[in-house]
Amino acid sequence: MRPEVIKEVTYVPYSGNMAAAEAMRQINPDVVAAYPITPQTELMQFFADFVANGLVDTEYIPVESEHSAMSACVGAAAAGARAMTATAGPGLAYMWEVLGIASGMRLPVVMTVVNRALSAPINIHGDQSDMMGARDQGWIMLFSENAEEQYDNLIQAIKIAEDERTRLPVMVGMDGFVVSHAIDRVRLLPDRAVEEFVGENKPMYSLLDVDNPVTHGAVAMTDSYMEFKRQQREAMLHAYKVIREVGEAFADVFGKKYEHIETYKTDDADYILIIIGSTAGTAKAVIDKVREKGVKVGLIKIRTFRPFPYYDVMDAIAASNCKAIGVFDRAETFGGAAGPLFGEVATAMFLRNKHYPMIDFIYGLGGRDTNVNHIEEAIDKVMKLAAGEEIPLVNYLNLRE
């Protein structure tokens, strides 16, 4: 079914996992180390097939744990190799310590995260609490709405990570099952074009350069540690520009533009929804439907979560007729005022000193379905909020209460 060499732009019925694996085949990383976990398992099986059939010349390491997967990626990237992996939920949690090592060492590792809930209770289905939990580990974080975006984002992630100004690892999230396993129409780019787009990795301070030995991962005492961390913040600021530039370069070559956020019908919108991931797709359909009835709703989809595009979000809101905002969080922050995305949008308002009425919707935890009715229900609440009604700060969608 799958062509071995894609010569021209091709449209295929692919799941998110297939699309991600296909991107990895075209990127042809030097080293891939991975450990299976639902719903990522399939992705690595596809990639293992490519290895087994000689379609990539990657050194593939089927490690004994996610902790070792990320550790091997750290070693490989420090050695100057292009290193990739993929994981989900508990696997990402198990990598946690090493995530900070990859970013602290400024190693351009690229990873797919098939977003999955965290235990307990154990649940294999999709939500974004895994990446939200890893939020402060210094990784650039992109999210994809669908399979094609996962494919496009992974290709861009290589360039973003390896840019000399960033040298930061990138994780690209897609919702478990609804994106990873659902078949969608995906536009594949030609192999050669992808190869040219990602270009050569130009390693810095390779461990394999025995003539110029370097020490990676030294001890930093109180006299220097903070300076290292400050530099990481600086790199994130650069990343903001780099992600934009890479998005523009992608548009130049492949005709599809990627920005930090995607806006959908926000220009004249009275009500704005802010969403990460696949539910943005559902929301677009609902927006089309309610607009027929004259309700002017718009959507801001967050693609870049780290560095968070505060001003992009505020610019989009300011350019609309916004009367109230509904933020959608597919993760909890226990003990926080509302979900993690809500916090970011609130910060964005603070930064511009411009405040809009805003409520939060917690939805889709552990794979709980969120359908058009739930989104309509949410829009209804945002409208009431705009009309001055008192609405709780945190609202659950499709929860049995």
Place this chain on the structure above:
Amino acid sequence: MAEVKTAEIKLPPLKKLTNYPEKLAPGHRLCAGCGASIIIRQMYMVANALGYELIWANATGCVEVCTSIYPYTSWKSPWIHSAFENAAATIAGVEAAYKALKRKGKLPTDKKVKFVALGGDGGTYDIGFQSLSGALERGHDFIYVCYDNEAYMNTGIQRSSATPKYANTTTQPVGSESLGKPQHKKWMPEVAAAHGIPYVAQAAPSHWKDFMEKFKKALLTEGPSFINVFSVCPRGWRSKEEEGILVTKLAVETNYWPLFEVENGKWRITYRPKNPKPIEEFLKLQGRFKHLFKPGMESKIKELQDEVNRRWEWLNKLEQLSREV
């Protein structure tokens, strides 16, 4: 399994070995008399003599913190520290990168390199056990060297599964209701050998020729090797700084620390003390066993002696058995 070619390649005499330039720079912060730096320098002598460049992954622990305090480094070789528990997985990534980049023609040098993971007993026997086992099983071309100082020294002499029975440690201290660590030491080289890897050895820097021969074999081995090296810790063992090699020698001469190797599944004891000394000789030089020399403790010392005898006998049987099969 890969053939270990050893006989043809001879190590030069000691005088020549000590003439090679040092690659662990002086000025590191390891305690005076620490066994670990002696071990590392002996490894370098072998690598230098055979023309190998070593590329290191170091687990968190004394060696790592004492040699890499920014902006200084003691390492004149490529060196990476990632975390406490993942030296083996990290070096696996480095080795995989080497293979991939070589295959793709992206590596300019044709130097002889060898990948070495270095960890203390904590990073090896305990927390790093999983990643070590995984890397051994997958057959990466690397040498894992454990400098076994029998406790978590970096964090202040806490017990590890390598701590011998009755040793005084800060997490299982001696007290009115306690004689120190209640369990015997884990037999790690035996566990490593159970992975069926081409080369496993146990060595001690007091018997430097034996250790260097073993490290030489590991260097020449394709695939994983594991070497467990006895590493005196004057600070944690409450022994005299200047007596480190003496204590090490006594560990070997009492059969507490047998020197052996497992080459392609064949067990071989590489040194047999002519008249093994009683275990007291080893214990009495160390403050961590002081409580065993109080009146009424004779049975505890006997228990340790019995364990030494039992293990020695077991090793002899393994040697005999693997000669027969």
